[in-house]
Amino acid sequence: xxxxxxxxxxxxxxxxxxxxxxxxxxxxxxxxxxxxxxxxxxxxxxxxxxxxxxxxxxxxxxxxxxxxxxxxxxxxxxxxxxxxxxxxxxxxxxxxxxxxxxxxxxxxxxxxxxxxxxxxxxxxxxxxxxxxxxxxxxxxxxxxxxxxxxxxxxxxxxxxxxxxxxxxxxxxxxxxxxxxxxxxxxxxxxxxxxxxxxxxxxxxxxxxxxxxxxxxxxxxxxxxxxxxxxxxxxxxxxxxxxxxxxxxxxxxxxxxxxxxxxxxxxxxxxxxxxxxxxxxxxxxxxxxxxxxxxxxxxxxxxxxxxxxxxxxxxxxxxxxxxxxxxxxxxxxxxxxxxxxxxxxxxxxxxxxxxxxxxxxxxxxxxxxxxxxxxxxxxxxxxxxxxxxxxxxxxxxxxxxxxxxxxxxxxxxxxxxxxxxxxxxxxxxxxxxxxxxxxxxxxxxxxxxx
Amino acid sequence: xxxxxxxxxxxxxxxxxxxxxxxxxxxxxxxxxxxxxxxxxxxxxxxxxxxxxxxxxxxxxxxxxxxxxxxxxxxxxxxxxxxxxxxxxxxxxxxxxxxxxxxxxxxxxxxxxxxxxxxxxxxxxxxxxxxxxxxxxxxxxxxxxxxxxxxxxxxxxxxxxxxxxxxxxxxxxxxxxxxxxxxxxxxxxxxxxxxxxxxxxxxxxxxxxxxxxxxxxxxxxxxxxxxxxxxxxxxxxxxxxxxxxxxxxxxxxxxxxxxxxxxxxxxxxxxxxxxxxxxxxxxxxxxxx
Numbered sequence: 001x002x003x004x005x006x007x008x009x010x011x012x013x014x015x016x017x018x019x020x021x022x023x024x025x026x027x028x029x030x031x032x033x034x035x036x037x038x039x040x041x042x043x044x045x046x047x048x049x050x051x052x053x054x055x056x057x058x059x060x061x062x063x064x065x066x067x068x069x070x071x072x073x074x075x076x077x078x079x080x081x082x083x084x085x086x087x088x089x090x091x092x093x094x095x096x097x098x099x100x101x102x103x104x105x106x107x108x109x110x111x112x113x114x115x116x117x118x119x120x121x122x123x124x125x126x127x128x129x130x131x132x133x134x135x136x137x138x139x140x141x142x143x144x145x146x147x148x149x150x151x152x153x154x155x156x157x158x159x160x161x162x163x164x165x166x167x168x169x170x171x172x173x174x175x176x177x178x179x180x181x182x183x184x185x186x187x188x189x190x191x192x193x194x195x196x197x198x199x200x201x202x203x204x205x206x207x208x209x210x211x212x213x214x215x216x217x218x219x220x221x222x223x224x225x226x227x228x229x230x231x232x233x234x235x236x237x238x239x240x241x242x243x244x245x246x247x248x249x250x251x252x253x254x255x256x257x258x259x260x261x262x263x264x265x266x267x268x269x270x271x272x273x274x275x276x277x278x279x280x281x282x283x284x285x286x287x288x289x290x291x292x293x294x295x296x297x298x299x300x301x302x303x304x305x306x307x308x309x310x311x312x313x314x315x316x317x318x319x320x321x322x323x324x325x326x327x328x329x330x331x332x333x334x335x336x337x338x339x340x341x342x343x344x345x346x347x348x349x350x351x352x353x354x355x356x357x358x359x360x361x362x363x364x365x366x367x368x369x370x371x372x373x374x375x376x377x378x379x380x381x382x383x384x385x386x387x388x389x390x391x392x393x394x395x396x397x398x399x400x401x402x403x404x405x406x407x408x409x410x411x412x413x414x415x416x417x418x419x420x421x422x423x424x425x426x427x428x429x430x431x432x433x434x435x436x437x438x439x440x441x442x443x444x445x446x447x448x449x
Numbered sequence: 450x451x452x453x454x455x456x457x458x459x460x461x462x463x464x465x466x467x468x469x470x471x472x473x474x475x476x477x478x479x480x481x482x483x484x485x486x487x488x489x490x491x492x493x494x495x496x497x498x499x500x501x502x503x504x505x506x507x508x509x510x511x512x513x514x515x516x517x518x519x520x521x522x523x524x525x526x527x528x529x530x531x532x533x534x535x536x537x538x539x540x541x542x543x544x545x546x547x548x549x550x551x552x553x554x555x556x557x558x559x560x561x562x563x564x565x566x567x568x569x570x571x572x573x574x575x576x577x578x579x580x581x582x583x584x585x586x587x588x589x590x591x592x593x594x595x596x597x598x599x600x601x602x603x604x605x606x607x608x609x610x611x612x613x614x615x616x617x618x619x620x621x622x623x624x625x626x627x628x629x630x631x632x633x634x635x636x637x638x639x640x641x642x643x644x645x646x647x648x649x650x651x652x653x654x655x656x657x658x659x660x661x662x663x664x665x666x667x668x669x670x671x672x673x674x675x676x677x678x679x680x681x682x683x684x685x686x687x688x689x690x691x692x693x694x695x696x697x698x699x700x701x702x703x704x705x706x707x708x709x710x711x712x713x714x715x716x717x718x719x720x721x722x723x724x725x726x727x728x729x730x731x732x733x734x735x736x737x738x
Contacts, residue, residue, distance in 0.1 A: 099702050102491040120705065123492045213597075213683040269577030271597030271685045416704045427687040432599055441687075 053084055055350045058101070058111040059091040060333075067091075069298075070166070070370035077366060078357045085350045095214075105129045110338035112351055115165050117333050118153065119415040124336070125161040131337040132159045133355070140356035145376040149406045154334045162334025163355065167373045168408055169294035169393055170220035170328045177308040178205060178288040190256055190315040194263050200288055201264030208260075209287035210270045210429065211278030216422040217410070218275040221291045221314045222257065223421070224328040227405045228314075229253040230321030235412065241448035246439040249321050254435030256317065257428045266429050293328075294393050298371035301389040311392040313402065327396050329404040331375065333411070373397065417445040478718070485712035490705050502712035511688045512713070515696040516720075518603040522692060523671035523724075525607025526614070530667055531660065534615055538622035539648065552623065556616030563613065567680025570609045571596070574681070596681045602690035606677050613677075614670060618663050625659035626652070661732050665725045672721040693717045 057075065061067035068091075075087050090111070092100065098120060104110045105124055116124070124130050137143045137160060143151070146163075154162030174186060179196070182203055187193040197207040211218060229249045237243030260266070267273065267281065282290035283303035289312075290296070300309050316324035335358075341351050357363050364374040365382065371390040374380060380394070396402070410418035420442040427433030433441070453462065485502055487495035506512050537555065541548045558566060573580045574595040582592030595605045629652065637651050653660075675694040678684060684691035684699060691699065694717060701710025 095702060098705075102702075102705065105492045120492070123490055123705070127493050129492065212685050213681075214679070216683070216685070267577060268594075269575050269597060271682055272571060272575050273577075274683075416706065419703055423685075423687050426685065430686040432686045432689060 053346055053350055054086040054088060055113060055347065055354060056088045056090065056111040057354075058097070058114040059089070060094040060097045060115045061091045062093050064089055064091040070367045070372050073370065074358055074363050074366050077362065078354055081357065082350075082353055085353065087354070108340065110340065112341050112347065113335060113337050113354065115333060116162075116336055117415065118162070118411050119413070119418065121154070121162055121334055121336050122156065125156045125159060129339055130159075130161045131339050131341055132161065133163060133337060134158070134160045136337075136352045136355055137163070139352065140359075142356060142359050142376075145359060145378070147377060149404075150331045150375055153331050153407045153411065162336045163359065164331030164333075164375045165335045166332050166367065167294065167375045168328060168330045168332035168411075169373050169397065170224060170292065170408070171311055171313040171393075171396065172208065172221050173282065173290045173292060173296070173300055173309050173389070174312050175282070175285065175288050175305055175308055176310060177305070178285065186310070186312060187315060190317050193265075193315045194259055196288075197260060197263040197265035206267045206281065206287040207263075207265040208289045208291055209278040209282045210266050210291055210426075211273040211275045212270050212426045212430070213272055213274040213277075215275035216419070216426055218278065218291060219422055219425045220293055220328065220408070222425045223409050224314050224326060224405070225253055225256075225317075226250065226409045227326050227328075228317055228320040228322075228324050231409045232405050233322055235409075238446055239412070239448065241446075244443050245446055246443040250439055251435055252319055253317075254424070254428055254438050257425060258431075258435055261429050261431055270426070271430055294371065294373050294390075297387075297390045297393055301371065301387050306389060309389050309392070311389070311396050313396050323403060325399075325402045327399070327402050327404055328408060329373070329397055330407045330411070413446055417442065417447075420445040481711045481714045481718075483711075484708055485715045487708045487711075489708040489711075491701075491707045492705075495708065498708065502709045503716075505709065506712060506716065511691060511696055512693075514689065515691045515693045518606075518690060519672060519674070519692045521603035522607040522610055522674055523668065525604060526610055526667050526671050527664070529608075530611045530614060530618055531663055533611070534618035534663065535622050535656075535660075537615070538619050538626055539652070541619070542623055542626045552616075552619070555619055558613045558615070559617040561613075563676035564680055566609065566613050567677045570605075570612075570677075571681055574605055574609075596690070597686065599686070599689055602678075602682055603692070606674065606681065606690070606692070609677055609681070610671065610674055614667070618667065621663055621666075622656070622659060625656050629655055657732070657736070661729065664728055668725050668728065669721050672717055672724075693720075 057071075059068060059071060065072045072089065075089050079085070079087055091097070097115070098117060101110065101114060101116050101120065105127065110129060121130065137146075137151075150164050150167075151160060154160065154164070176186075178200075179186060182199055182205070184196050184199055185192075187196050193207075200207045208221075229252065231238075234243045234247070234249075238245060267278075267287070270278070273281070278287075279290060279292065279296060279299065281287045283300055283305055285305050290300075297311075300306055313327035335355075337351055337355075341348050359376055361376075361378050364376055364378040365380070367374055368380040369382060371387065373393065397404075410421055413421070424433060424438035424442045427441070428435060428438050453459070484495060486497060486499060488498045488501070489495035541552050545551075561569075572578065576582055576592065576594045576597060579592075579595065581595060585592040593601060596602050633651060633655070634647065637647050642650065673694060674692050675698065678690060678692050678695040679698070682690045684695045688696065688699075693713065697710055697713040697717060700706050700713060704710075
């Protein structure tokens, strides 16, 4: 190309070049606009075109076997039990996955069963893209196996459009060795946490490992804190517009986050590091705590700090609202089924068998074997439940006097509002937003339905 | 010999290219413009909302800060990239030992995927674990937040963009230099022109078209910067380092607001075209003068 350009320059064919340049400039510029559509040119999903005994399961991890071994093993066990049913397991990173599901919904090429954020699932169910799972669940006597809160969030009118993929158990992992090294006890209240942060900061140790780059959603422990400031009591009002996110209770919480940031609790590079790097910082012993969830228990267990880690649901607040002894154990994003599945009886039968296996005791035990808590009422057994990190998560869930909210706050609002919530929390942590500005940023994004 | 110069024959031969061009360029642009006038979430039926998305843009603080950041990247690229690439091309077109190897070395970043370029520079510029601040700290200085802070990120993105694109622009200049007629250079040398005078009064005027092409490429390239920001900071903190395309991506795919995202895409496209055309018109006026 360069040689061609050089030749043209040598020829001094100015007029021709000018018009060529205009066309070239315009073509290069329109490429910007075409980026969006090009992104959607290939959904990467198998759609519904496979044999009727084949089901496609599309997940939010590029490498399901490595990143989500529980799902991978459930699929393997299912295939062993039903050798005549083929499961095509595909996956891509979460953002790409959401894009592809959106585009697949437009072109009616949704995979048979797929993971999706609840906000997008709600749009899809309104658009008639999703199958009502009520008969599948009641047919296999599965409905009774779920705690009511696990299904309630995925119901639209009388339509049960989703089932929780896994339980969302979140909180702070802590490194006992680091706390002991500086003669610090595990905090229970927020004031104690601030003291711990100040002490660790004076020794150059990060208190809570966080990573915002491409993972601004990684503020789970702080979303539970919203519940400790009355989110659940306010939820109906927030969603119908009668209560503003910019209220005195949440203002106090955001003030506390600012206090924690000023105490030096967070890493200085949390803007540039992503969630995985935050996990790495914790598992390599460079941070005393990690904001994460039960999905990280296996990784932490296998790391060099695995024997020294415990799980803490987070601090209680003397100026909080309502119940303070809250541990987040809510349904995560749902598994949903394409409405097109019902057009093919054999496929519908295969999907029914798959979901009934996934939520059977055998399926839930596979979750437990991979350090995931069950989403049904199944009581876990086996060696995996005894591993220290996972056992500490289970212990937190069954601690006397501790209860769980119905849902994680970000999962009951729109994508716009949940993103604004994440950014407002990170903005205060990073010191670029004051609590007042952060609340003002979120308030207008929560719109009445 | 058979001459295929009839109009229908020409059209027939152009058809495959026109078809590809229409499918991959014209259709997406028309699609973007159409949806930019709608309230569309990517799944439900789009609802026509007139110019609402464009009006919303005028009140959108993040759009304006993204535009400002894009202009900073463009400014850094224009001020540094064009002169640096030209001077290096002049230097490397002379009889220097190892010039070929140096050219290959400078060109290397242009063939590295932008995502990888971003990853490499995270490890150089990160305020906590980066090489630059590590070096400054070993000298007893506290390094600034090159990326991830509230002010320096667009400048850093501009510098990384210069590093990434330098080899490509240099190659265009190098090709232009090699195509300059030798007799003109020899005549100027015989007339007693110094190296500087040759450069100033012969080489630069004769490469005017090459300068034009490179500048347009840099302008359109700066309006398309995405991966660098995406990897370096993800647009954070709180969108302070977003450029136009990274903000468009966020609006479209994270917020599922396709209508507004498409409006942003159309505006980015128009900005690229307008700035490029304004520059070309400036060049044309100067040439006539």
